[in-house]
Amino acid sequence: MTAAKSSKTVRNRGCAETAAAVRDGSLTAVECANAALEEIVERDGELGAFLEVFSDDVLEDARQIDLESHENRAALPLAGVPIALKDNICVAGHRTTAGSKILEPWTAPYSATVVDRLRAAGAIVVGKTNLDEFAMGSSTENSALGRTVNPHDLERVPGGSSGGSAAAVAANLVPGALGSDTGGSIRQPAAFCGLVGFKPTYGRVSRYGLIAFASSLDQIGPLTRNVDDAALLLEVISGFDRRDPTTVDGRHESWFPTNPANPQSLTLGVPANWFADGLAPAVQGALEELLGRLEAIGITLRPVDLPHERYSIATYYVVATAEASSNLARYDGVRYGLRVRHNDDPGDTEDPTLDHSDIDAMFAATRTAGFGPEVKRRILLGTYVLSAGFNDAHYGRAQRVRTLIRRDFAAAFELVDAIIGPTTPSTAFKLGEKRDDPLSMYLSDVFTVTANLAGLPAISVPCGSDEAGLPIGAQILAPPFAERTVLEVAKLIEESSDSGA
Ligand code: GLN
Numbered sequence: 001m002t003a004a005k006s007s008k009t010v011r012n013r014g015c016a017e018t019a020a021a022v023r024d025g026s027l028t029a030v031e032c033a034n035a036a037l038e039e040i041v042e043r044d045g046e047l048g049a050f051l052e053v054f055s056d057d058v059l060e061d062a063r064q065i066d067l068e069s070h071e072n073r074a075a076l077p078l079a080g081v082p083i084a085l086k087d088n089i090c091v092a093g094h095r096t097t098a099g100s101k102i103l104e105p106w107t108a109p110y111s112a113t114v115v116d117r118l119r120a121a122g123a124i125v126v127g128k129t130n131l132d133e134f135a136m137g138s139s140t141e142n143s144a145l146g147r148t149v150n151p152h153d154l155e156r157v158p159g160g161s162s163g164g165s166a167a168a169v170a171a172n173l174v175p176g177a178l179g180s181d182t183g184g185s186i187r188q189p190a191a192f193c194g195l196v197g198f199k200p201t202y203g204r205v206s207r208y209g210l211i212a213f214a215s216s217l218d219q220i221g222p223l224t225r226n227v228d229d230a231a232l233l234l235e236v237i238s239g240f241d242r243r244d245p246t247t248v249d250g251r252h253e254s255w256f257p258t259n260p261a262n263p264q265s266l267t268l269g270v271p272a273n274w275f276a277d278g279l280a281p282a283v284q285g286a287l288e289e290l291l292g293r294l295e296a297i298g299i300t301l302r303p304v305d306l307p308h309e310r311y312s313i314a315t316y317y318v319v320a321t322a323e324a325s326s327n328l329a330r331y332d333g334v335r336y337g338l339r340v341r342h343n344d345d346p347g348d349t350e351d352p353t354l355d356h357s358d359i360d361a362m363f364a365a366t367r368t369a370g371f372g373p374e375v376k377r378r379i380l381l382g383t384y385v386l387s388a389g390f391n392d393a394h395y396g397r398a399q400r401v402r403t404l405i406r407r408d409f410a411a412a413f414e415l416v417d418a419i420i421g422p423t424t425p426s427t428a429f430k431l432g433e434k435r436d437d438p439l440s441m442y443l444s445d446v447f448t449v450t451a452n453l454a455g456l457p458a459i460s461v462p463c464g465s466d467e468a469g470l471p472i473g474a475q476i477l478a479p480p481f482a483e484r485t486v487l488e489v490a491k492l493i494e495e496s497s498d499s500g501a
Contacts, residue, residue, distance in 0.1 A: 112209025129164025184448025191473025325382025
């Protein structure tokens with residue numbers, strides 16, 4: 001490797017820039033892969049972003065890209081781009097733990113559709129990143145398999161649940177990563193780590209091969225260092241998949257490269273209740289400054305009313321836990337991962353025989369040993385809200401409120417092109433600060449869960465930092481399938497923040 005191509009020079013490139021360099025021959029895929037591996041070895045010890053690095057496959061996959069003919073390589077949108085995956089996305093032949101002891105021994109027999117699409121586009125999948133167990137959490141502290149810290153301040157959380165993916169991209173270990181977002185798990189870590197994080201419209205990206213948390217809310221999306229890279233990754237992974245019947249047909253679009261929106265013809269809605277009490281002063285200040293800048297370049301700002309939005313956290317924690325309790329019923333020691341026969345058994349997965357004499361004890365012992373406290377809390381809550389006699393009072397009511405929230409947005413989008421607000425109420429908090437206070441942890445999702453309840457595309461884009469230098473994110477939401485609007489507004493913010501900084 002020549003000095004000019006050392007990992008230090010390769011590592012600062014984003015996804016689009018890396019792919020362009022590999023296509024024009026100024027970098028090889030092997031050089032990109034080596035740079036990512038070197039960075040991971042050097043820095044991930046302190047960050048804890050990765051649960052597994054595919055060291056052997058990475059160089060072999062990269063070599064294959066380098067062996068392609070020039071014409072073939074020129075057609076690969078992500079030629080040689082190292083990408084990390086949240087460890088709830090399956091890659092055939094590799095463990096997919098979902099950050100849980102119960103799945104720790106499980107090897108995925110197939111790859112997620114997003115993985116096949118990334119590889120077909122020339123990307124190199126470098127490994128799996130840490131997450132809150134089953135994607136339940138906002139700090140990555142609920143992982144049973146290790147802790148991840150924020151590269152901006154090693155004593156703070158990277159956000160969650162896609163904290164490993166966010167830390168890996170923010171620390172320049174890889175140019176891009178995928179996360180999943182059920183109530184904010186891409187956008188909140190993006191905001192905490194100074195990245196762009198995009199949750200697409202529900203139905204835009206296949207969930208085949210994603211370990212399900214709450215199936216009516218889950219979406220996979222990109223975490224990147226700039227808006228163009230988010231557009232590029234999204235373009236590659238989105239589109240109809242016959243293996244996920246909720247994906248939409250005939251809507252595949254191209255968003256890369258993204259042009260900034262024309263400010264003169266743009267009206268942005270500002271929900272008054274998103275700027276109320278409880279917002280950290282630095283976040284409030286950064287958002288207000290951003291709104292001022294946007295107005296100064298000709299954007300029309302208009303207050304919008306989302307009257308049912310205040311029920312969104314309660315609604316989310318009923319819907320998400322109900323769906324989770326049903327989705328997680330399959331982890332019982334029979335088919336996937338850990339099996340513990342009785343309370344004194346340390347757990348084994350080797351012996352496939354089952355002792356049918358006390359199968360209930362085996363279910364209970366497996367789930368007791370395999371699930372962590374937050375997952376158990378959610379299974380209990382979800383089972384309760386679905387139970388006979390309470391179902392309509394809780395789950396049925398939450399579904400009706402969800403419809404009202406969706407209608408609020410539909411009415412707002414009659415008046416404005418997109419909605420803008422903060423991604424999170426505060427900047428990254430300290431490790432341990434909210435760990436023992438689930439309610440305060442849940443409240444850190446107050447601005448993000450609505451997009452999932454309404455199925456809308458929503459992005460977090462950096463818009464400044466607080467007095468300690470911790471990043472702040474602005475969130476843009478648009479009508480279903482208006483990914484283009486989201487990206488164009490985000491690009492405008494990115495440009496205005498670059499020039500305003
Ligand atoms: N923090 C939220 C939760 O714990 C959202 C998680 C997610 O989007 N996966 O449910």
